[in-house]
Amino acid sequence: MELRIDKVRKEFDRFPALHETSLDIRSGELIALLGPSGSGKTTLLRLIAGLEQPTDGAIFFGDEDASHRSVQDRNVGFVFQHYALFRHMTVLDNIAFGLNVRPAAIRPPKREIERRVLELLDLVQLPGLEKRYPNQLSGGQRQRVALARALAIEPRVLLLDEPFGALDAQVRKGLRKWLREIHDQTGHTTVFVTHDQEEALELADRVVVMSQGRIEQVGTADDIYDRPTSPFVFSFIGESNALPIRIETGQAWLADRPLGIDVSGEADGPATLYFRPQDIEILTDPPGGGLAGPVAAQRRVAGTRHLELEIGGDRTRVEIEVPADYPIGETGRVAFKPKRWRLYRNDGASGN
Amino acid sequence: MATDITPAAADRRRGWSDPVAERPIARAILIGIALSFLALVLVIPLVAVFTEALRNGLGAALAALREPDALAAIKLTLLVAAIAVPLNLVFGVAAAWAIAKFEFKGKAFLITLIDLPFSVSPVIAGLIYILLFGAGSVLGPYLQSYGVQILFAVPGIVLATIFVTFPFVARELIPLMQDQGTGEEEAAISLGANGWQTFWRVTLPNIKWGLLYGVLLCNARAMGEFGAVSVISGRLRGQTNTMPLHVEILYNEYNFSAAFAVASLLALLALVTLVLKALLELRYSRDSVGH
Ligand SMILES: Nc1ncnc2c1ncn2[C@@H]1O[C@H](COP(=O)(O)OP(=O)(O)O)[C@@H](O)[C@H]1O
Ligand SMILES: [Mg+2]
Numbered sequence: 001m002e003l004r005i006d007k008v009r010k011e012f013d014r015f016p017a018l019h020e021t022s023l024d025i026r027s028g029e030l031i032a033l034l035g036p037s038g039s040g041k042t043t044l045l046r047l048i049a050g051l052e053q054p055t056d057g058a059i060f061f062g063d064e065d066a067s068h069r070s071v072q073d074r075n076v077g078f079v080f081q082h083y084a085l086f087r088h089m090t091v092l093d094n095i096a097f098g099l100n101v102r103p104a105a106i107r108p109p110k111r112e113i114e115r116r117v118l119e120l121l122d123l124v125q126l127p128g129l130e131k132r133y134p135n136q137l138s139g140g141q142r143q144r145v146a147l148a149r150a151l152a153i154e155p156r157v158l159l160l161d162e163p164f165g166a167l168d169a170q171v172r173k174g175l176r177k178w179l180r181e182i183h184d185q186t187g188h189t190t191v192f193v194t195h196d197q198e199e200a201l202e203l204a205d206r207v208v209v210m211s212q213g214r215i216e217q218v219g220t221a222d223d224i225y226d227r228p229t230s231p232f233v234f235s236f237i238g239e240s241n242a243l244p245i246r247i248e249t250g251q252a253w254l255a256d257r258p259l260g261i262d263v264s265g266e267a268d269g270p271a272t273l274y275f276r277p278q279d280i281e282i283l284t285d286p287p288g289g290g291l292a293g294p295v296a297a298q299r300r301v302a303g304t305r306h307l308e309l310e311i312g313g314d315r316t317r318v319e320i321e322v323p324a325d326y327p328i329g330e331t332g333r334v335a336f337k338p339k340r341w342r343l344y345r346n347d348g349a350s351g352n
Numbered sequence: 353m354a355t356d357i358t359p360a361a362a363d364r365r366r367g368w369s370d371p372v373a374e375r376p377i378a379r380a381i382l383i384g385i386a387l388s389f390l391a392l393v394l395v396i397p398l399v400a401v402f403t404e405a406l407r408n409g410l411g412a413a414l415a416a417l418r419e420p421d422a423l424a425a426i427k428l429t430l431l432v433a434a435i436a437v438p439l440n441l442v443f444g445v446a447a448a449w450a451i452a453k454f455e456f457k458g459k460a461f462l463i464t465l466i467d468l469p470f471s472v473s474p475v476i477a478g479l480i481y482i483l484l485f486g487a488g489s490v491l492g493p494y495l496q497s498y499g500v501q502i503l504f505a506v507p508g509i510v511l512a513t514i515f516v517t518f519p520f521v522a523r524e525l526i527p528l529m530q531d532q533g534t535g536e537e538e539a540a541i542s543l544g545a546n547g548w549q550t551f552w553r554v555t556l557p558n559i560k561w562g563l564l565y566g567v568l569l570c571n572a573r574a575m576g577e578f579g580a581v582s583v584i585s586g587r588l589r590g591q592t593n594t595m596p597l598h599v600e601i602l603y604n605e606y607n608f609s610a611a612f613a614v615a616s617l618l619a620l621l622a623l624v625t626l627v628l629k630a631l632l633e634l635r636y637s638r639d640s641v642g643h
Contacts (some may be wrong), residue, residue, distance in 0.1 A: 051538055071541045078542040084535035086556045098543035101553070153543055 001062055001156040001189050002027045003048065008057030010043050011094065018041045025191065030183050032200035033193045035210030036236070042081070042191040042208070045159050048191065051151045051163030055212040061156060077188070078158040084299035091115055091145050092130035098153035119146040123182065140171045147179075151186065158183075160192035164199065171342045172196075176203055190265065209233050222280045231344045234274045241318040243273045243291075243311065247343075254312050260289030260337050271345050273340035277306060277321040283335040291318070295328055296299050309334055392641065401619055405612035415616060416610035424590045425451030425598035425614070431506070432581075432594060433574040436513040440570050444521025449555070451522075466522050469515055477515045478583025481508055504586030507628070509594065512580035517573045523564030526557055565632050571624040576618060 003025035004121040010018040018040040025031050025039070033074050046052040048059060050071040058067045066074055076085040093100075095117045099108055121127050124144040135140055135233045143163060148159060163179065164172040180203055183190050194200050200207045201221040209216045209224060209232075214262075217224060228234040235242065245252050245259065247266050252259040252273065283290045296317065300306075305324045308317050320336055328334065405413050416422060447466060452461060458528040469477065485502040493611035495502060502508045536558065540550040557564075577598040585592040589601065595618050 049542060051542065071538075072544045072546060076542060078539070080539060082533055082535060084539040085537055086539070086554055095546070097540070097553075100527045101540075101545040103542065149543065274545070350443075 002060075003043070003157060004193075005048070005257070006058045006062035008044075008047060008054045008059060010047060011055045014054075016213055018047070021215055023208060023215060023218065025189060027189055028187050030180070030190045030192075030205045032204035032207045033191065033210060034197060034200040034207050035195065035216075038193060038212075039210040040159055040189060040213040040351050041195075041210055041212075045078075045191060045193050047158070047160055049076045049159055052088040063192045071336065075153065075156050077158045079143075079146045079150050079158075079163055079166055081161040081214060083134075085142055085145060085149070088132050089133075090130065090133070091121070091126070091132050091137070092135070092325070094119055094145055095130075095149045095152050097149065103232030113286060115222060116152065118128075122154055123151070123185075125149045125178070139167050140175060140309045142267065143167065151188075155188065158188040158190040160190070162193050162195070164196075165194070172199070190321060201237075209236065211236070228274075228342065231272060231274060234342060234344075239277050239319065240274055241277065241320075243275075243316055243318060244270065245343075248268055249266065252343075254291065255310075257291075258289050259291060261341065263343070266343060269345070271343045273338070273341055273343055275320045275341035276303075279338060279340040281319045281339050282322065282326075283337060290335050290337040292333055293318075294332050295334060298328075300324065366604045367555075382457055398619060399461050402616050404608065405616040407612075408609050411611060413613040413616070416613040417518035419610070420600060422610070422614055423591045425595050426617070428506070428509070428593065429575050429595040430442045432510050432513050433515035435510050436517060437567060438575045439514055440518045440521055441567055442569075444525060444566060445559075447527050451526050457521055464521050469517070469519050473577030473581055474512075474577065475517050477581040478512050479512055481515075481580075481584050485604060490552060503584060504588065504592055506592070508584040509581050512584045513574050513577055514575070516577050516580050517570045520570035520573060521563065524562050524569070525559055528562040529555075532558055541612050561632055561635055564617070565629060568625050568629055570634070572622055575621055618627065 003023075005021060005023040005025075007020050008018065009016070009020045018127065021044065033044060035041050042054050043052065047054055050066070050069060050073075054067065058065050060066065061074065070345070083316040086097065089097070092114070096113050097199055099113045099116065102108075117130065120128075121130060124147055125146070126144050126208055127138070128143060129141065129145075134145070137145065147163070149162075160179075164175050167175065167351050176199060179192075192204075200225065204221070206218060206220055207224050208218050211232050216236075217229045219227070221273075224233060224237055243254065247253075247263055247268050247270075249268075250264055252261050252263045252266075252271075283292075291309075291311050293315075295307050296310050297308040298305055301321070303324060304321050305326060305327075306319050307318050307328075310316070311318055320334070322334075356485070359562075417426070450456070451463060475596070482503060483489060485508065487493065487494070492503065500507075502511070508567060537550050538555050541547075542556045544554065545576045575594075576596060578600075579595075581594055582597055585594070587593055587597055587601065593601065597613055599611050602608075602614065
């Protein structure tokens with residue numbers, strides 16, 4: 001099922017939780033909504049499900065305008081952030097719920113429902129737990145039951161709100177792979193919300209980065225990581241440094257020092273230079289170019305070392321990655337220049 | 353032996369004591385005070401009621417209950433409770449649902465309103481209805497012209513009882529439902545359940561113990577209400593006398609053994625309610641920890 005979100009806007013008591021937003025989701029795609037807390041991810045997901053009504057705009061399921069369809073009619077599988085399992089029902093009854101409440105004419109017979117539930121329990125790798133109650137399950141198991149319950153109604157789309165948010169890191173990793181497998185097996189169009197970039201980049205076909213009720217960028221993991229279209233995306237994904245600079249006479253300048261990077265074609269004026277700690281080149285013999293400063297702090301990061309340097313007159317701190325055994329000279333100064341970087345104009349335009 | 357020392361005892365030996373636990377003497381004094389107070393104001397009077405009722409033997413007590421006016425009072429009390437309790441059950445669930453699961457203007461005001469019967473003297477509750485339906489009011493004579501009698505009749509007693517008992521169910525459910533939130537209901541509708549199915553299959557099972565508890569309290573109060581009913585009923589013997597009113601009348605007539613016989617029946621109802629309530633509480637707390 002294709003999804004099209006068409007100029008949708010949502011306000012809560014005048015508070016704009018989601019500014020005008022458009023997004024196309026392809027059939028069978030696994031897509032992640034990624035953004036900091038409060039950026040409107042849950043709101044967008046609930047709008048798709050019909051749990052919220054848009055203030056403006058329309059949501060299409062395929063060619064059909066679903067905006068005025070009730071939640072019940074949309075036939076979406078929703079996995080809630082805290083699972084929302086029915087606490088007084090067994091796992092079996094939880095998963096069977098969506099089938100049991102169908103009108104008699106389209107309700108499968110009892111036997112068939114039970115067979116389907118047991119099949120789903122196998123799919124989510126919880127065989128034999130059908131008699132348990134939710135409070136007798138671990139967090140990861142509840143998560144799986146919630147997914148099985150959503151899958152039982154054969155939904156047109158699957159929506160998951162921070163599916164692994166409440167679980168510890170070890171369990172998360174396992175479930176992540178497992179969700180990808182389930183998605184590939186069942187082929188549902190799936191939208192999941194997360195604030196964990198690693199999860200989004202690793203799991204999703206495409207990632208939708210959101211901030212303050214807006215979509216900042218939509219793209220594959222490579223697009224998002226290598227070609228961030230806004231300073232927000234650059235700094236939200238991975239580690240990054242921001243340095244205010246000036247473009248003049250075809251050169252980039254930090255105060256009166258040329259950076260030695262190629263900015264040909266860039267218009268003159270102030271700009272902000274973004275680069276990642278690992279995308280740098282150490283200069284051993286600074287020929288007057290590049291960035292240099294005293295090491296203010298250092299920390300060991302796995303196989304490498306991160307140095308914090310104080311750059312320029314106002315001692316802007318930047319972080320660079322060097323080999324773990326990198327010798328810091330007597331002067332305590334290190335010079336480098338960014339190898340890969342992006343320039344963002346203060347009016348929002350970007351380039352490199 | 354050192355091996356027999358409990359962790360608490362070991363802590364004490366090390367000079368450590370639980371900061372919130374009282375010392376043994378303080379605890380004994382506190383428990384003693386509570387128990388003697390209970391004995392004085394609850395147990396002794398209750399025992400006295402039963403002994404007084406049985407002073408002339410069980411036969412005499414039963415005979416007093418079979419007397420026509422007593423029977424009429426018992427029937428009326430049961431009738432009033434049978435009307436007031438279900439109505440307040442429905443009202444309580446509806447109000448609690450609205451308050452716990454929706455956001456709307458005037459919510460705080462509604463909560464205050466629900467508490468009103470707790471803060472208003474029952475006598476005043478009765479007087480309100482006299483004002484509303486009495487001979488000097490607009491409504492009373494109008495209804496009377498259609499042959500509807502509110503005051504000094506069963507409808508008035510039911511109204512007064514509903515007024516006095518309506519907070520019980522709502523008060524019990526509001527915190528419970530607020531605590532549970534709307535997550536399970538949203539899950540139910542996203543799975544295709546309609547409003548009715550969601551209520552019967554999800555909401556109601558989740559609140560059933562709290563609801564039963566509230567209904568029990570509501571019932572106990574409905575049967576025992578004196579003030580409001582006494583104002584509004586006109587106390588027509590054999591017609592508008594409920595059990596509490598009948599007890600008072602018998603007592604004023606120096607018919608002590610009959611008064612205490614009816615009183616014991618009321619007290620017995622209360623005791624049964626208490627036992628049920630205790631059982632429910634047990635069930636309730638077990639449910640919230642595990643199945
Ligand atoms: N029911 C609501 N009423 C009022 N404000 C809301 C409601 N739901 C969300 N918001 C606000 O909308 C913004 C976006 O919320 P949400 O979509 O939950 O963000 P996210 O899921 O990205 O953390 C937040 O500022 C939040 O406070
Ligand atoms: Mg959220």
